[in-house]
Amino acid sequence: WFDRASARAMLVHARVFCDYSTGTVDVGASAGEQDDTLLENLTDAYAPVTRLSVTVTHPDGTPAADAAVSFELLNMAEFTPIARLRTDAQGRAELQVGRGSLLVHASTADLFGQTLVDTAATDQATVVLGAPLHPGQDPDPRLPENWTALTLHAPAAGESHSAALSDEERATGTQRALQAEAMRVARLDGFAAQSARGHAAVDALLRHAGGNWPTLARFLDQDDDPDRLTLLQALADKDLCDTGYDVLEDTLQAAARIRDYAMSGPLARLDGERAAELWRDCVLNPRVLNEELTADHRLLQDLVDTDLTARFRRDPAQLWARLNDGVRDVDDDAPCASASALWISGLGDAAHRRIAFVAICRVLGIPARLDPEGFRPQYFDGSRFVTVQSGAATDVQAPVAAMAPCTITAEGREDAPRYQVDWSLGQLQRTPRGMDYVSLDLSELPWDGDGMQVMLEPGDYRAITTVRLPNGNQMAAVHGFTVTPDGCALRLRWRTPDEDDLLERLPLENLPFIAPDGTATPLDAMVGDRRAVLFILDANGSEPSIHVLDELREFLTEHADTEVEPILALSPAQTPASDPIMRMMDRLPRPFELWRCDEATASRLARITFVDPDKMPLIIAVHPAADGGPTTGVYACSGYNVGSVALAMRLNRLTGSRS
Secondary structure (H helix, E strand, O other), rough: OOHHOOOOOOOOEEEEOOOOOOOOOOOOOOOOEEOOEEEEEOOHHHOOOEEEEEEEEOOOOEOOOOOOOEEEEOOOEOOOOOOOOOOOOOOOOEEEOOOOOOEEEOOOOOEEEEEEEOOOOOOEEEOOOOOOOOOOOOOOOOOOOOOOOEEEOOOOOOOOOOOOOOOHHHHHHHHHHHHHHHHHHHHHHHHHHOOOOOHHHHHHHHHHHHHHHHHHHHHHOOOHHHHHHHHHHHHHHHHHOEEEEHHHHHHHHHHHHHHHHHHOOOOOOHHHHHHHHHHHHHHOOOOOOOOOOOHHHHHHEEEEEEEHHHHHHOHHHHHHHHHHHEEEEOOOOOOOOOOOHHHOOOOOOOOHHEEEEHHHHHOOOOHHHHHHHOOOOEHHHHOOOEEEOOOOOOOOOOOOOOOOOEEEEEOOOOOOEEEEEOOEEEEEEEEEEEEEEEEEOOOOOOOEEEEEEEEEEEEEEEEEEEEOOOOOOEEEEEEEEEEOOEEEEEEEOOOOOOOHHHHEEEEEOOOOOOOOOEEEEEEEHHHHOEEEEEEEOOOOOOOOHHHHHHHHHHHHHHOOOOOOOEEEEEOOOOOOOHHHHHHHHHHHHOOEEEEOHHHHHHHHHHHHHOOOOOOOOOEEEEOOOOOOOOEEEEEEOOOOOHHHHHHHHHHHHHHOOOO
């Protein structure tokens, strides 16, 4: 499945652990560096490429030497770096990339500049520090003046590098998939049977742990301390699968030392349920963000002496000042350090200082977290969470910047915009690489009717909205604005694609499907007189098909009244539906019939709609036959593409037929 997709890659790299070069081996940081590794650029082995040369200048036109240059893709409605380089003495940096659109962001400690580049059309770009964003194309007259239109082009689809499989090879692959699925299910069933205790909460945790269940069972069996179960309930499913016994036991023993203080101090004025919730999630929980979990909680308690412990408990802002004053900056890409290693070495980037603040607060009995919107460190003062001063070393007595209310609206949309799919918000911050926008995490905040309320730190922000087209291009819009201490009102705007940008108009052959009762049924009769989206899924339960069913579950949960009917069919037709498929079917908000589709029909439909016949699942939005004509495909995709279910359903619902 990766073969054809990789031909549209903008960057493919490999990590190399030294710069050893000899003979035909020539190693270099041709795609930048990450952690302690070099990134070797391998894009030209997979896709057509352009060697993009970027020149960065100061506002007066002189070259900007040693400026940070970030090459960024618009993904999840935010610009995400795929490579970072620094300019030479002439202000230049070069990177070999695929042929599509990139945002080039250049920055120094106090200035930044950006430009959009289509590497299918040019191999040169200039970024002027301090200049407004250069959009790279004509403005969209339908946008307000304070929004900038950005049209991003995806690389063209490439040819497959793989030889086509024979019918015998396909049959062998199908049989292997069935055997592997049976082995996987039997293994998980075996774990569940061995770990069952007859206690619903415990059994659920052990089931999620999979092969790690003996570790969790050993931890639970040590004694009857109720915090053992509470600790496991604080962990994410992934942590249940791989957290070691030493981490769990160390966390519990450290928590036992400070439980009385936490319950009689910061949590004393809360009711029992709220106190228990904060104890579990903001004190006992060893997970802060995405750091590696380590057994250093008791060590941290021992490192912070009695006097410091008393000071930090009285005023946690002093701990934040200590971390900023006593920890020297290293790059964000430096190896992840535990809180104890950061405290001992005095080395750590901004992200790890924030994590260390929360971790140390917790081992001292102070409920703490990274706030869910901007990942700012916060401690609980007995009644509310308080954000500590952000940025570099600060005076402990300096007041913490008050959070300002911001109202975000999206009038005119028929559905609630999805964060990190349809839009995102970033705050302009000084980072170790220079001035840049850092995305906020607003994914858990509810969208109520036409808008949402969010508390933001005063400062400069960037809103991004995007509409992803069926061919992979994106119609984006960018708006810079300032949040004052009094707050702000932000109205999100989306560009409106023309119908020609969204729809195909492809007559479909009246191919046969197999109804749930076993009768052969042509496509026209299966679709009937309704608009529908046909999902042809892998009966073996491969991961892309499971993802599509999960997206369909989310869409139908939010849009129970949709007039577009999903039609679900499994292929190969004779393959029994796997357990993962049936479990996902059970999770759908309403029951669906399962049709069957033989491989020849699925392949033919894929070829008719110009998508890859070797990728599953296949999604086709169809309009019913009219006036004696054929059933028509208006949108199709194959394989798993994030958001493809909602896109297919929305396109078929919102657009009309076309001659």
